Amino acid sequence: MHQTNDMADSRGAAMPADNVDNGLYGQDILSVNQFDRKLLEYILDVGDEMRALVRRFGKANLLEGKILANLFYEPSTRTSSSFQAAMLRLGGRVIAINEVKYSSVTKGESLPDTIRTLESYCDVIVIRHPETGSAQTAGKAARIPVINAGDGAGEHPTQALLDLYTIADELKRLDGLKVAMVGDLKYGRTVHSLTRLLRNFEAEFAFVSPEQLRMPDYILDELKADNHTYAEYEDVHEVISDVDVLYVTRVQRERFPDPDDYERVKDFYVIDPELMAKAKQDMTVMHPLPRVYEIDTRVDDDPRAAYFRQMENGMYMRMALLAAVLGKA
């Protein structure tokens, strides 16, 4: 939406969106900073309704006749499929544009021109783009709602929303939780966004990472400003017995200039049945996926392993957001 270019900068402080009272109809979804507690509670409720509809009827034909342009400048099977399924289950239709890099873009067309063309054909645009800020650019160019499905090192707000939905669904509350985020906290877009969303609730944070991959100071500063408690750790074993949410991300070898450093710490961030034996019974293990070695597949059958349910929740949250911005939630 080009009317909404007063969006807070993604690095800025959380700003209550001025559309809270009116809901999300006609709005872009560009940043987690658009959401305050009231709006979060509303969209999680809509997600619950979507899940109930899908489980009962397989679908919810709220968006019959509407078209989504699913514009992916970089591949992401998971996110792309999730948005497509969300639109289809709502009775809408999808134009999937995956080959963008080979196409008009290579002829030098600007992103605003591409967006203005696409909005002639469809009712809502989902965009994934490798450049930070591109979703904002798209939102500014379009008169129809634009949903950010990841813009480089920027944001991926629908991931953070489905993460929050999963916490609420697994633990039946969002206040009073001890949340451990584990792994690469420096480059991990998902842990930054989820932390920001959780600032709207009473949460205590444990950040578990190698020294090289610590949570950035600007996130920590935001928590301090809010009087949220956090502590930093190097090894997940230090915190496992005490956490309600264990949010796992991968520590990549390539992040370490010295391979010895990697070898020393890599096992600190691996979740296996032995570690899980020390965890509480009513906690939840989450991961944005894809998962490689960082969660042992033997954990998959543990009832606390929520990561595949988390994927499914992605569809419900995206249904909720699509329905909301198109005025049907």
Next chain:
Amino acid sequence: MHQTNDMADSRGAAMPADNVDNGLYGQDILSVNQFDRKLLEYILDVGDEMRALVRRFGKANLLEGKILANLFYEPSTRTSSSFQAAMLRLGGRVIAINEVKYSSVTKGESLPDTIRTLESYCDVIVIRHPETGSAQTAGKAARIPVINAGDGAGEHPTQALLDLYTIADELKRLDGLKVAMVGDLKYGRTVHSLTRLLRNFEAEFAFVSPEQLRMPDYILDELKADNHTYAEYEDVHEVISDVDVLYVTRVQRERFPDPDDYERVKDFYVIDPELMAKAKQDMTVMHPLPRVYEIDTRVDDDPRAAYFRQMENGMYMRMALLAAVLGKA
């Protein structure tokens, strides 16, 4: 349609299609030469109806249960998306085949075999292919309608039809217009096809291009044969104050063996607010897009800048054509 292989050669003179009285049901759309004035007026009217339906209801479920195979041998996000949206807004469904180059084609299959396979699955085929004449080949092989979405240096008839629709919509008439075509008139498939369509109306032409990129003689000869007036220019400033339609295309640096030649003329074909200040109030600026530098983005907000509306019209014209060949217009 293999019944219709009596199509005029794309370089031949305009030939009134023998299906004028019967409309387009069951026909291929391969060349602008299929269309005479009566058929053009008919299809523009259907386009108007489609636009009214989309604006009122968001859709027009005339093709419920029909399947379009959207067969793109070379990428074109814009044209592909436009055809997909057209089919979806008509209630039909789409099989998008974008990765053709990697597939059975590489196993050496002939185009007629590919077409005969696809027609087993669908009701209409849209084909874009880099080789001139390929759409004719496809049309001959298929028993179902085939629509040419661009065949190399050949034709792109639906682009010319949407251009004509846009002129009619912006200026509310098609006769008595002074039409300037600007830029690369030698290699520009769109300006050739639009010129041919405009021969069905009273039009006067101004062709504005570098010497190296003049309108080909065979197009000029066709105009002479019809007693249409035209003149050639090197600089758009010479004609701007007098034109009703300014149809802009890009002059590419690579077309000039000598870079100095390019530098000397390049600014002659750039549309900016200063140029627009000299133009009539009731004229229209069009461009097939993508646009790079040849239209200054400051022109975008000028009410005479029709190029984004032109894109939108593409969907309505393609809806009209799909409905017409499937007997639902």
Next chain:
Amino acid sequence: MHQTNDMADSRGAAMPADNVDNGLYGQDILSVNQFDRKLLEYILDVGDEMRALVRRFGKANLLEGKILANLFYEPSTRTSSSFQAAMLRLGGRVIAINEVKYSSVTKGESLPDTIRTLESYCDVIVIRHPETGSAQTAGKAARIPVINAGDGAGEHPTQALLDLYTIADELKRLDGLKVAMVGDLKYGRTVHSLTRLLRNFEAEFAFVSPEQLRMPDYILDELKADNHTYAEYEDVHEVISDVDVLYVTRVQRERFPDPDDYERVKDFYVIDPELMAKAKQDMTVMHPLPRVYEIDTRVDDDPRAAYFRQMENGMYMRMALLAAVLGKA
């Protein structure tokens, strides 16, 4: 379906599936060995019904609200389009995932994780994958039905089923036929699978191939165990006058270390009008396509040339299978 991991090995003897009495509802389609005569007759009948519905109404809205994930790890326009058309004609919707190689797979995700993610979004998965056994792996990981659309040198059961359907439809019987398989019988996945399906009927086989590309012994051993008659030949001219089914595949030059060997035999496997003049009037010529030189295009208009009808039958059989596994056949 992870419940059905008691599937016979694709190289093992034919095993009557234990789901015969219950039909295919909720089952995977991974191997031709799942099908006995009773189940084959059932699914061919469903195919007939699908064809009748498509020919009368253009569609059969049995799967309204269902979503197919069409997961192609290697391109196959023909098979992919056929499954998509089948799902769309059943009123279902499709998420086409063609770019898998560029996506989460490259991030190192395991196939079971990909499948478990996708099954959150859809109701049935079709998978094509270059590695033998991958479809079994997918079937084991998924709680929803998985259909094998080709797993490397493994199986391609829906191709064999459409081949069988075509024989039944062209010749109006499946018993008492003399079936010649011609060309590359060593590497040809389709001829292996079709031979196995035909073991459920009274059939006599003629295997026509170069010495280097003979039918593998394990297939011949299966026929012996069943008391099926077969003979091997080097030249199709030896058998042409006597066969009811001529199933043609391509002999590729690259299979011959010595080019002279190829030159000596290549014409033995080419079907042209002269050869067809020697064939019976009530026989059928089939080919899995794509066809290059091995069937002369002059044969295409021969009423015995069934290969394009065979493609069309692919859609009906896939409609039958999709409807069956989703409980709507």
